[in-house]
Amino acid sequence: MTRRLPLALAAIALALAVRADSGAEKPVARAHVTHAPAPERQTPGEARAKSDGCMSCHTATDRHTMHQNPAVQLGCTDCHGGDAAVEKPRGAERKDPAYEEALARSHVLPRYPLGWKWPSSANPEGSYTLLNREAPEYIRFINPGDLRVAREACGACHLPIIQASERSLMSTSAMLWGGAAYNNGILPYKRYILGEAYTREGIGATLVNPVKPTDFLVAKGILPSVTALPAWETIPPADVFRVFERGGRVISSLFPEIGLPNNTGILQRLDEPGRPDLKQSNRGPGTGSRIAVPVINITKTRLNDPHLWFLGTNEQPGDYRSSGCSACHTVYANDRDEKHSGVYAKYGHAGETATKDPTIPRGRSGHPIRHEFTRAIPSSQCMVCHMHQPNVFVNSYYGTIMWDYESDARTCGRRSRSTRAPTRRGRFSSAIPRRRRSAASGATRNS
Numbered sequence: 418m419t420r421r422l423p424l425a426l427a428a429i430a431l432a433l434a435v436r437a438d439s440g441a442e443k444p445v446a447r448a449h450v451t452h453a454p455a456p457e458r459q460t461p462g463e464a465r466a467k468s469d470g471c472m473s474c475h476t477a478t479d480r481h482t483m484h485q486n487p488a489v490q491l492g493c494t495d496c497h498g499g500d501a502a503v504e505k506p507r508g509a510e511r512k513d514p515a516y517e518e519a520l521a522r523s524h525v526l527p528r529y530p531l532g533w534k535w536p537s538s539a540n541p542e543g544s545y546t547l548l549n550r551e552a553p554e555y556i557r558f559i560n561p562g563d564l565r566v567a568r569e570a571c572g573a574c575h576l577p578i579i580q581a582s583e584r585s586l587m588s589t590s591a592m593l594w595g596g597a598a599y600n601n602g603i604l605p606y607k608r609y610i611l612g613e614a615y616t617r618e619g620i621g622a623t624l625v626n627p628v629k630p631t632d633f634l635v636a637k638g639i640l641p642s643v644t645a646l647p648a649w650e651t652i653p654p655a656d657v658f659r660v661f662e663r664g665g666r667v668i669s670s671l672f673p674e675i676g677l678p679n680n681t682g683i684l685q686r687l688d689e690p691g692r693p694d695l696k697q698s699n700r701g702p703g704t705g706s707r708i709a710v711p712v713i714n715i716t717k718t719r720l721n722d723p724h725l726w727f728l729g730t731n732e733q734p735g736d737y738r739s740s741g742c743s744a745c746h747t748v749y750a751n752d753r754d755e756k757h758s759g760v761y762a763k764y765g766h767a768g769e770t771a772t773k774d775p776t777i778p779r780g781r782s783g784h785p786i787r788h789e790f791t792r793a794i795p796s797s798q799c800m801v802c803h804m805h806q807p808n809v810f811v812n813s814y815y816g817t818i819m820w821d822y823e824s825d826a827r828t829c830g831r832r833s834r835s836t837r838a839p840t841r842r843g844r845f846s847s848a849i850p851r852r853r854r855s856a857a858s859g860a861t862r863n864s
């Protein structure tokens with residue numbers, strides 16, 4: 418019994434460590450039907466027919482089309498897809514199987530229900546690249562503003578903005594990858610060739626400039642194209658150390674340990690001339706330590722700083738946001754300080770809803786404040802991304818500075834659901850995400 422306890426504890430720890438993007442989940446096979454794109458024009462009656470069934474459960478919402486302007490005519494399924502003919506069974510409540518069944522028939526269902534914690538509609542924590550594996554129809558259902566599907570949901574009216582948004586640094590991260598690739602000797606070019614973009618199906622894509630850059634444009638830094646980062650396993654180590662090479666005659670039966678190529682401590686045996694006899698792996702590139710460390714690093718940085726192609730990490734105050742157009746235009750409660758979030762400060766910083774829609778549970782993190790687009794985007798919404806250096810650090814405008822990654826931050830990242838403006842001490846503790854401790858209000862002013 419007593420010997421089992423540590424094991425049981427380990428199992429709990431593992432279970433907690435499994436995040437939304439746990440690659441372990443097998444996809445559920447689904448026959449998704451792609452809903453027609455939202456039309457540029459339609460009559461109010463046509464639009465209403467595409468909302469009827471949805472509104473039998475979503476009886477109220479903040480703005481039916483998300484848009485402020487009532488002249489925009491859209492039904493729910495124009496943006497989200499799904500089946501507006503399904504109605505809530507009369508008198509059924511959320512806990513009833515009949516309700517649940519109607520929900521499942523009207524909604525578009527995910528390939529990865531565990532990853533999304535379906536049927537919960539809250540953005541899950543740490544979904545990382547889950548969007549790339551999910552069906553575009555489901556992505557459109559949960560966020561029609563995602564760049565993989567925005568052409569279908571918004572393209573009839575906003576195509577140039579979609580194209581500009583996809584090519585923006587906030588989607589491609591070209592600056593981080595360009596700088597990191599050159600500075601670490603991955604690529605010999607100062608002019609960037611790498612950039613992040615995906616197809617509708619979530620496959621890495623090359624963005625080609627529709628205008629061939631003239632000499633003048635080249636001088637201004639305009640690029641002809643940017644290409645997705647190749648998979649890290651395919652890139653041989655660029656490092657100059659011989660241990661990263663493959664050996665010759667002397668192949669030990671033991672796999673070399675990370676950082677300790679000669680783990681038995683035996684005398685070096687002579688190998689063929691010119692071959693290293695201490696090595697990081699007996700097998701090919703991408704095994705053991707035979708990896709291109711800087712390439713793996715910039716690949717992972719993308720997951721620390723998911724850009725417009727992905728959801729925010731949705732873990733704690735300062736992390737709540739959606740992807741694509743919604744990343745900026747749909748406001749989440751992230752910051753209780755009026756100087757940072759203006760009129761949204763009163764909604765707290767726990768990413769909770771204040772919608773009129775009765776189906777959305779209160780007091781749960783990972784929801785936009787309202788079903789509404791805004792042009793009055795508060796700084797706090799930009800700061801979800803702009804709070805550390807690969808995303809152009811702009812906390813300096815708040816009067817805060819970089820966290821040095823080394824100072825003790827045990828007390829940071831505590832979550833409180835209070836909507837009161839933070840005290841000076843509270844501000845310090847809420848400004849720092851657990852894993853990405855980058856910026857702390859007053860951290861250095863104190864010391």
Ligand code: HEC
Binds near residue numbers: 511559777
């Ligand atoms: C039978 C009731 C019911 C019907 C019909 C229904 N919904 Fe829902 N919907 C819900 C409930 C309940 C939730 C919230 C689930 C939760 O978070 O627990 C929800 C959540 C959602 C979400 C958030 C999903 C996510 O994972 O982010 C969207 C979008 C949505 N509904 C759109 C629609 C549309 C569009 C229709 C019509 C095609 C529709 N709903 C029809 C009950 C319904």
Ligand code: HEC
Binds near residue numbers: 468482497
């Ligand atoms: C212009 C396109 C558009 C239309 C039309 C639209 N929505 Fe949405 N809706 C969105 C976007 C974008 C989001 C995602 C916002 C986010 O995740 O930040 C969303 C989110 C939602 C959510 C999840 C909210 C939450 O708190 O998690 C629900 C529920 C929903 N929509 C229901 C509806 C219903 C019901 C209708 C019709 C009355 C409708 N939507 C019409 C674009 C639209």
Ligand code: HEC
Binds near residue numbers: 455457458483561792
């Ligand atoms: C049927 C055409 C149409 C579709 C489809 C459409 N929009 Fe719009 N959108 C408009 C118009 C028109 C305006 C400008 C309204 C104004 O100037 O008052 C607008 C304005 C906006 C604004 C500015 C804020 C506001 O409410 O005025 C945002 C943000 C926006 N749209 C995002 C989106 C996104 C994201 C989608 C897809 C999920 C989308 N729109 C789909 C027509 C559309």
Ligand code: HEC
Binds near residue numbers: 571587743744746793
């Ligand atoms: C990085 C943040 C960000 C993203 C991502 C973003 N926008 Fe915007 N958008 C803004 C800002 C800021 C404004 C200007 C608001 C203002 O001052 O009027 C704006 C303005 C707009 C307007 C109003 C334009 C006008 O002429 O008044 C529309 C429409 C719009 N955005 C649609 C979109 C759509 C569609 C997408 C996704 C393809 C998108 N935006 C993505 C930040 C963003």
Ligand code: HEC
Binds near residue numbers: 586591592594802
């Ligand atoms: C989804 C994350 C994200 C959000 C949200 C976001 N940004 Fe950015 N932004 C970035 C990244 C990433 C870069 C470029 C850094 C790089 O290339 O390494 C960037 C670059 C910029 C730049 C310089 C380059 C350019 O494209 O002009 C400006 C200006 C900027 N952001 C302003 C804003 C504003 C204003 C908002 C809020 C309305 C905002 N950002 C919201 C991630 C984001």
